[in-house]
Amino acid sequence: xxxxxxxxxxxxxxMGLMVLWMVHMQMTNGKAGxxxxxxxxxxxxxxxxxxxLVVPLRAARRLVWVRHLTDRVxxxxxxxxxxxxxxxxxxxxxxxFALHSxxx
Numbered sequence: 001x002x003x004x005x006x007x008x009x010x011x012x013x014x015m016g017l018m019v020l021w022m023v024h025m026q027m028t029n030g031k032a033g034x035x036x037x038x039x040x041x042x043x044x045x046x047x048x049x050x051x052x053l054v055v056p057l058r059a060a061r062r063l064v065w066v067r068h069l070t071d072r073v074x075x076x077x078x079x080x081x082x083x084x085x086x087x088x089x090x091x092x093x094x095x096x097f098a099l100h101s102x103x104x
Contacts, residue, residue, distance in 0.1 A: 008080050009087035016088025017095060 022038045056073060076084075097103075 004080075005083065008083035009090075012084030012087030013091035015084070016090075016092040019088070020092040020095060 019041070022041060026035055026038055052073075
């Protein structure tokens with residue numbers, strides 16, 4: 001239960017805080033140093049998502065032996081993605097509110 005429910009929340013929270021930090025540094029920093037890191041981060045996720053979706057779907061339609069290989073690949077469910085997004089939103093929302101409201 002923990003692996004399928006709590007782990008995506010924790011990983012999503014960590015990723016959300018990292019993105020919040022990177023975007024905040026880009027907005028408040030006069031230098032463009034963090035822009036490269038932000039572009040690489042977003043670009044890597046877009047590339048991995050494109051590869052993870054397009055390549056197996058195209059190959060599985062044509063080759064039966066590839067279908068057997070893709071059956072063992074980690075394909076997150078909609079619930080998994082929603083848990084990660086929820087964790088990211090909760091963590092970044094809490095951190096953003098706490099830091100900008102004067103609580104911390």
